[in-house]
Amino acid sequence: MATAVLGMQWGDEGKGKITHLLAKDAKMVVRFNGGPNAGHTVIDRGVKFGTHQIPAGAFYPGVRSVLASGMVIDLAVLREEYETIAKHLGRRPELLIAENAHLILPYHRVLEDLEGSGKAIGTTRRGIGPAYRDRAARVGIRVIDLLDRTRLEEKLARRLELLQRTWPQAESITSLSASNLADNLLASAELFISSIGDASGAIQKAIARGEEVLFEGAQGALLDVDYGTYPYVTSSSTVYAGLPHAVGIGNLHVERRLGVTKAYTTRVGGGPFPTELVGEEGEWLQSAGAEFGVTTGRPRRCGWLDLVALRHAARLNAPTGLAITKFDILTGLKEIKVCRSYNLRDREITTFPTSTEDLALCEPIYESVAGWDDDIAGVRAYGDLPSAAREYLDVISGGLNVPIALVSVGPSPEETILTGFDRG
Numbered sequence: 001m002a003t004a005v006l007g008m009q010w011g012d013e014g015k016g017k018i019t020h021l022l023a024k025d026a027k028m029v030v031r032f033n034g035g036p037n038a039g040h041t042v043i044d045r046g047v048k049f050g051t052h053q054i055p056a057g058a059f060y061p062g063v064r065s066v067l068a069s070g071m072v073i074d075l076a077v078l079r080e081e082y083e084t085i086a087k088h089l090g091r092r093p094e095l096l097i098a099e100n101a102h103l104i105l106p107y108h109r110v111l112e113d114l115e116g117s118g119k120a121i122g123t124t125r126r127g128i129g130p131a132y133r134d135r136a137a138r139v140g141i142r143v144i145d146l147l148d149r150t151r152l153e154e155k156l157a158r159r160l161e162l163l164q165r166t167w168p169q170a171e172s173i174t175s176l177s178a179s180n181l182a183d184n185l186l187a188s189a190e191l192f193i194s195s196i197g198d199a200s201g202a203i204q205k206a207i208a209r210g211e212e213v214l215f216e217g218a219q220g221a222l223l224d225v226d227y228g229t230y231p232y233v234t235s236s237s238t239v240y241a242g243l244p245h246a247v248g249i250g251n252l253h254v255e256r257r258l259g260v261t262k263a264y265t266t267r268v269g270g271g272p273f274p275t276e277l278v279g280e281e282g283e284w285l286q287s288a289g290a291e292f293g294v295t296t297g298r299p300r301r302c303g304w305l306d307l308v309a310l311r312h313a314a315r316l317n318a319p320t321g322l323a324i325t326k327f328d329i330l331t332g333l334k335e336i337k338v339c340r341s342y343n344l345r346d347r348e349i350t351t352f353p354t355s356t357e358d359l360a361l362c363e364p365i366y367e368s369v370a371g372w373d374d375d376i377a378g379v380r381a382y383g384d385l386p387s388a389a390r391e392y393l394d395v396i397s398g399g400l401n402v403p404i405a406l407v408s409v410g411p412s413p414e415e416t417i418l419t420g421f422d423r424g
Contacts, residue, residue, distance in 0.1 A: 002213045002254040005323075006240055007220025008261040008313040010229075012268060012293065012300060014325030014408060015260050016040025019056035019216045021413050022258075027211040028064045029057030030203060032246040033236040034218035035072040035104055037128045039293060043412050047088060053078050055216050058085050058093035064206075066199050069098040070236060070246025072131040073143065075188035082191065097192055098199035099144040100248075104131045105156075105181065107163055110172045132235035134159070143196055146189045153182045200248030207252075215243060215254060221313035229356050232271025239316040258405060259319030261310060263327045263392075266300040268293050272360035275303035275339045289329045304337040304366065307399040312352035314400045321405025324393065328409045333371035338395055339364035369395055377410045382419050 003022060007013045020042045023029045036052040043049075044059045053073060057063035067073060086092045108127030134140035139159050145152045156178035167173040206213050219238040222228045227239065237246060244252040264285060267273045277285065285291065285302035292299055330336055341350045342362035353359045372386040379385055382404075385393075397404050407417040 001210070001256065002207055002215065002252075003256040003258065004215040004217065004240055004243060004254045005258050005260060006217045006317045006319065007223075007238060008259045008310055008317065008319070008322075009220045009265055010222045010267040010271075010273075011219040011234075011238075012039075012266050012291075013220055013260040013262055014041070014323075015217065016042045016051060016056065017325065017408060017411065017413065017416075018258065018260055018323050018406065019214065020044065020059060021416060022214055023056040023063060024060050025212055026057060026060075026063055026214040028066060028203065028206045029055040029214045029216055030066040030068050030199075030247060031055040031071060031216045031218065032068045032243055033070045033238055034234060035126060035128045035131065036074045036077045037126045037219075037234065040216075040218075041411070044088070049085070049088075051085075052081060054081050054085060054093065054095070055214075057214070058082075058095070059089065061091070064094045064096055064202075066096045066203065067098060067101060068199050068203070068247045069100045070242070071098070072102045072104050072128060072135070072236075073097070074104040074126065075185060075192070079188045079191060095192065095195040096199055096202055097143055097196050099142070099196050101143045101199075102131055102135045102140045103143060103145075103185070104128070105141060105159075106184075107160070107173060107176060108134070110170070111163075114167060114170055114172075129235040141185075146185065146193065147196065149182060149186065152185070153178045156181050203247055204249050207249075215247070217243075221316050222309060224316065227312075227316055229271045229359060232269065232356065239313075240318055241316055256321065257317060257319045258321050258323050259314065259317050259402065260323045260325060261305075261313075261396075262289075262325050263305065263330050263396075264289075265303045265306050265309070266291050267303075268298055268300050272356055272362070273301055273303060274308075274342060274359065274362045275306045275364045276301050277303045285329070289326055304339060304364070305396065306339045306364070307396070308339060308342055308350060308352050310396075310400055311350075314402060319400075319402050322397065322400065322402050323406040323408070324396065324404060325408040327389070327393075327407050328375075328377050328415075330371065330392075331376055332373060336369050336371050336392060337366040338369060338392075338399075340367055340399065341365045367395075377415060379409055380417055382407070382417055385417070 055065040057065040104127045108130040111130040223234045224238045370388045372388040
């Protein structure tokens with residue numbers, strides 16, 4: 001049985017908790033996109049982690065954690081994260097790193113600063129975009145290049161020659177040497193050389209054997225490079241539609257697709273956000289939900305739930321069930337608003353605009369639902385939720401025509417209501 005955990009908003013939906021919760025029953029957990037720009041919060045045996053590249057399966061014995069070819073990997077960050085988790089566990093997690101995944105080099109982070117793209121769009125400035133650009137331009141360095149020092153240094157030298165001709169005044173570029181870069185890469189990769197292999201083939205074999213395989217998505221549907229709020233997006237495909245390509249399996253079928261959404265909406269960085277709350281309400285949500293980025297620590301912009309955007313995400317992710325996170329944060333509100341449609345140039349629309357410029361002009365049309373006062377952190381059965389809380393969940397499920405599979409009522413794994421998500 002294969003399961004995919006996919007973000008339905010602008011990332012930060014709480015996928016880390018969900019993947020950690022589900023990974024204990026898996027034999028393989030596959031991270032299929034993005035790089036260290038992703039930040040998944042995981043609480044393992046009472047210890048809080050902010051993971052960035054290692055899949056959630058690393059916390060469980062007997063689970064193989066795969067970094068697939070759709071990722072871009074920063075080896076220095078990976079090593080630091082790996083060693084921290086290994087120390088916590090008292091053992092080394094089992095990794096498989098796709099040999100055709102691309103690497104993030106120091107010059108990728110430098111380029112984001114030199115070009116100003118990180119500031120303009122509001123990226124994490126981790127070199128993600130330039131690394132994916134090098135992949136598309138066929139000048140990237142891949143994981144398999146680590147297996148041949150001569151080949152690695154030759155490719156680095158060719159790439160540096162072009163960069164240094166392009167940026168002759170940038171000491172941060174001209175001071176780099178292929179030999180030093182190769183030394184640093186191989187030092188960081190020392191722990192992982194034996195873990196490099198054919199990830200696509202291994203995933204396909206695991207599925208053919210009928211093993212539990214969990215696909216862990218990073219970011220969210222509205223950050224997809226093609227279908228998100230371009231250009232305020234990430235540089236990879238973040239949706240189920242891009243999963244088969246990211247792992248290299250053309251006939252991939254994932255029976256359970258879990259769409260993760262907060263009970264409200266958040267966004268980090270620039271770009272239009274129709275339901276954003278500016279002022280006391282937004283600040284209250286930010287404080288109550290501890291809405292600060294795992295990777296950067298930046299405060300997240302907060303707003304009411306947006307069903308127009310979620311319907312768009314549902315089309316891209318085809319979820320068979322919804323995971324609602326941070327549901328407990330809404331406790332105590334007398335009134336909760338939900339956006340069902342937009343007003344664009346005095347016309348009501350129910351579809352998500354492709355144009356970022358049009359989205360910036362959209363005004364939310366809200367429906368109000370009653371809030372609840374009862375503390376729900378200790379609730380473990382759906383029927384034990386306050387009636388108003390269940391009615392709010394019905395609004396979400398009915399608005400997307402997708403059943404509720406899971407409701408998170410707190411940050412720890414046990415603070416979860418499981419309603420089942422076996423519908424394929």
